[in-house]
Amino acid sequence: MAASLENTGHELYSSAGPYLMQLQQGYLGEIYGMAFFERLGRDYHFQVTESQLTEIHLTESHLIESQAVFSLLFKVEQYTAKALLKLLPELASLNEALLEQVRMQAQKEVDSWLKLPWHELLAALCLWVEPYQQKYAKWADDAESNSEYGAAFRLLERHETAIYLYLQALERGEKRAALILERFLGAL
Template identity: 80%
Template sequence: MISSLWNTGGELYSRTGPYPIQLQQGYLGEIYGMAFFERLGRDYHFQATESQAVFSLLFKVEQYTAETLLKLLPELASLDEALPEQVRMQAQKEVGSWLKLPWHELLAALRLWVEPYQQKYAKWADDAESNSEYCAAFRLLERHETAIYLYLQALEHGDKRAALILERFLEAL
């Protein structure tokens, strides 16, 4: 995604250690995801009925995760407004190359795109397990990314009940 952008200019924290920066990156990832899935939902034209439902649900998961992160870490609200806006603009721009992919290829590409984030967030959550201040936020990011990954995997395999994966995640928030 845009990690180089996330590490400049908008750091919220003066505390040492990787946790605040990682959580800022995770939060900005949710902002990116909202803009990305919003544009896919609006402009993707293959499998229009199915894809709109998929992207709407993914947008909702990104949005609710961002809102929950803000509740867990209110200091994220003090992020320089220019940084989330840059993230949104970059997502809107980058989604263009995805719009031409046929449905099955798009699902596979999205799953492959999410996979390293799912692994990274799982490692971050494990690393922060003993940190009472940040553990819940890291576990949220991990559960979020794992749910999206499993959802995309289920969609790829044609599972008609795939949406239950994300619906269960949302119910647990």
């Protein structure tokens, strides 16, 4: 998951060069995604009352499914962040205040997603992830010949593509959609 980091008030390391700055943005996106999916998973089911279940056509099984979905998405964000740190240990030196600000921004943004019916939430997530999937694919293609950062860019691209394909599969109602992310995690 990627974050909109323009409003964080912090600059990424300017001496890092364009590739590392992009990877720092990607890493911050993972931090954002972890906070976002953790809160969505924790609070989404609490926002839906019994009367709303029938009103918005959300079943108890959808509530259980939503927790599993958000838990798996959190896990993918977490594993990707850890894998990026292994590839680029210098990411560990990012300012903790910046990381906390990104987490808080993600937590706050969840408020606007909590009351969406399940099918609308999935559609909104697909629309939200798609431009980041495209951006990360372009970054990976642009860095293809860069031996120092190429693997990290491919990781980000595979990560975002897996999330995007997973959300599309969920939206179509595919029962085995989780296999998309499980395959990604198995490849790390």
